[in-house]
Structure formats: structure tokens, C-alpha cells
Amino acid sequence: QVQLVQSGAEVxxxxxxxxxxxxxxxxxxxxxxxxxxxxxPGQGLEWIGGIIPLFGTANYAQKFQGxxxxxxxxxxxxxxxxxxSLRSEDTAVYYCAREVxxxxxxxxxxxQGTTVTVxx
Amino acid sequence: NFMLTQPHSxxxxxxxxxxxxxxxxxxxxxxxYVHWYQKRPGSSPTTVIYEDDQRPSGVPxxxxxSIDSSSNSASLTISGLKTEDEADYYCQSYHSTTVVFGGGTxxxxx
Numbered sequence: 001q002v003q004l005v006q007s008g009a010e011v012x013x014x015x016x017x018x019x020x021x022x023x024x025x026x027x028x029x030x031x032x033x034x035x036x037x038x039x040x041p042g043q044g045l046e047w048i049g050g051i052i053p054l055f056g057t058a059n060y061a062q063k064f065q066g067x068x069x070x071x072x073x074x075x076x077x078x079x080x081x082x083x084x085s086l087r088s089e090d091t092a093v094y095y096c097a098r099e100v101x102x103x104x105x106x107x108x109x110x111x112q113g114t115t116v117t118v119x120x
Numbered sequence: 121n122f123m124l125t126q127p128h129s130x131x132x133x134x135x136x137x138x139x140x141x142x143x144x145x146x147x148x149x150x151x152x153y154v155h156w157y158q159k160r161p162g163s164s165p166t167t168v169i170y171e172d173d174q175r176p177s178g179v180p181x182x183x184x185x186s187i188d189s190s191s192n193s194a195s196l197t198i199s200g201l202k203t204e205d206e207a208d209y210y211c212q213s214y215h216s217t218t219v220v221f222g223g224g225t226x227x228x229x230x
Contacts, residue, residue, distance in 0.1 A: 037165075
């Protein structure tokens with residue numbers, strides 16, 4: 001059974017960047033999409049972007065275009081989400097999630113979440 | 121791109137059945153799979169339905185999903201409600217490199 005383990009909580013200053021990792025274990029990594037989703041306090045789930053490690057090309061929500069970079073390292077079964085120009089509104093819990101069936105972008109395995117706090 | 125619209129909240133009594141709708145604003149609901157997630161405070165989301173009507177192992181058969189092309193919507197139905205079902209529920213779909221979430225529905229079991 002695939003499990004996703006994320007890196008620990010981060011506190012960053014406005015204007016800086018944060019890089020969150022998501023390591024997969026117990027299953028195939030390359031052919032199923034990995035998405036990054038966040039939930040800000042009191043808000044709903046929001047898709048940031050995703051990547052199919054086999055192809056290496058990431059897709060991003062328009063809102064985050066230019067500010068986020070998602071990568072994957074198949075050799076270590078780890079995906080990364082790098083968000084720059086942080087502002088207070090980026091304070092949220094960030095989740096990685098793995099697609100169940102290739103091409104459906106439905107997420108059935110979720111990481112434990114990484115809390116990112118943006119504060120001066 | 122399209123939007124997925126859910127009711128903000130629903131409430132029902134234990135033992136009853138509740139249905140949460142998810143209406144797609146443009147394009148056919150049937151053209152891309154719909155998935156449903158349960159989100160409790162302080163916990164990661166969990167998948168209750170994937171690919172319109174499939175239940176992950178471990179999810180009780182009280183949870184079911186369907187789509188209705190006539191109303192261009194998907195539905196999550198929970199029967200035999202339990203207090204532990206109280207949570208936020210989100211639908212999600214995908215089109216042309218973009219994943220879209222509904223705004224979420226708060227289910228209260230009272």
C-alpha cells in the first residue's frame with residue numbers, strides 16, 4: 001500500500017520561498033500523478049498543481065502560475081512543491097496526494113500535511 | 121474552465137440518508153470522473169468515492185456516488201448516517217490539465 005510522507009512544518013517570512021517534499025513508499029511512483037493541495041484556515045481545498053513523475057511535466061492552477069514549481073525525483077520516489085514570493089495568505093496546510101488510476105487525477109492516497117506559516 | 125458548485129451545508133439526523141450535490145457549470149459532468157473527499161478538522165482528507173461511483177477499500181457501503189447527465193451534476197449519498205460522518209465533503213473533477221474542487225459541504229449529523 002502506497003504511503004506518502006511529507007516534510008515538517010515551516011515558518012517563513014513574507015517574500016521568501018518554501019519547498020515541501022513528499023516521499024512515496026510501498027508502491028509505484030512514476031506513472032500516477034502527484035497533486036499538491038492546500039487548505040488555508042477556514043477555507044476549502046485548493047489545487048495548486050500536479051505532476052506525473054514518469055513524464056516530468058507539471059501542470060499548475062492559474063492562480064499559482066509563475067510562483068510555484070513542482071518537481072519529482074523518480075530515483076527517490078519524492079515529489080517537491082516550491083512556492084515563492086510568500087505572503088500571509090499562503091499560510092495553510094499543504095498536502096500531497098497520489099492519483100489512483102492514471103489519467104483520472106482522482107486522489108486516493110494523501111500525505112499527512114505540512115503546515116506552512118508565513119509571518120514576519 | 122468550469123466550476124463545481126456544492127451546497128454550503130446540509131444537516132440530517134442519525135440513521136437517515138443525505139445526498140450532497142455537485143453541479144458542473146460548463147461541459148458535461150460525464151466527460152471527466154468525479155471524486156469525493158471527506159475532510160475532518162486536523163486530519164488529512166480521505167477519499168470516500170473515486171471515479172464517480174467507486175468506493176476505496178475500507179469505506180463502508182453506506183457511501184455511494186452517482187452522476188446525472190440531465191442535471192449535469194454528481195451526487196454523494198450517505199445512508200444510515202452516523203455522528204462520525206459529520207465532516208466537510210468536497211467533490212473534485214478534472215479537465216484539460218486542471219483539477220477543480222467544489223467549495224465543500226459541511227455535513228452536520230444532529
